Amino acid sequence: MIDALLRPPETRVDYLADAVRALSVLSVVAALVLLGPVETALFLLVLLGLLVSRSLSVLPGFDTVYGLVLLTAAWSSVADLYARISWWDLAVHCASTGVLAVVAYFLLVQFGAVPAIQRPHRASRSLPVVVPLLVLSLGLGMSVLWEIGEWWGNTYVDARIHVGYVDTMTDLAAGGLGALVGGLCLGSAVRRSGALLTAPAPHHTGR
Known part of the structure; x- marks a missing residue:
């Protein structure tokens, strides 16, 4: 790395x-x-x-x-755009969770927690399905942690941090949607290449 x-x-x-x-x-x-x-x-x-x-x-x-x-x-x-534009919070939740979940997936590949296939292989046929599901799971997990953080901040740091049932559920839904879209895009890349990207090889420089 x-x-x-x-x-x-x-x-x-x-x-x-x-x-x-x-x-x-x-x-x-x-x-x-x-x-x-x-x-x-x-x-x-x-x-x-x-x-x-x-x-x-x-x-x-x-x-x-x-x-x-x-x-x-x-x-x-x-x-303060989240307060000025009513839909902006959900849009940013969706986009942010999507890209963060994809990066989290690459991080798992780097540490060997998920398979990294170097060449087309029969197992790669399932990757376009498995990859979006894994990215979705990561995104939902990150969304839950974020909402717990918002609750903690509202309770112990600043009561102005907005929390509530509707806010929490819509944020989770937006984050899940973003992660699903990110996972589908990554799965599409896997399908086109026929294999999952591997962890980056060390870069050697000459002296």
Whole structure:
């Protein structure tokens, strides 16, 4: 993972994804100078998430989308868009959970928790079905943890954090939908390639 994290960008897609990461660094600086510690911590978490995706060598193009979604979610909180636009919270829940669940799946591949098939194999016929189900499960699990975090924050940190039965259920539904869409997209990529992407091989540099 360290080798993948430190490798230089090679394609336009790589450069675009790194440009989004640069925006996250600028967001951290802006929060540190102009906003406050809570916002700074928020953007540091976003930056950490973008470094994780780079270390996993995820699908080309997905890295950029993932970064833009996380940055949008963070800046939406800073700009209070969730309160200003009634449907924005559900839209961001859907998109964020979708991309985070896919990254979580790649993380499981990296550590060998799910199969990584290098060549077309008869077992790969089931992967376009299994992959979406696994990503959906990851997304639902992450959504539940998020809602527990919101409850904890409302109870022990700030009562202004909105919680409630309707809010919780709609957030879970939106997160599940996003994870399902993300899983179907990843399953489609598996179907087209005939095999699941493997964990990235170490990158060796000459001396």
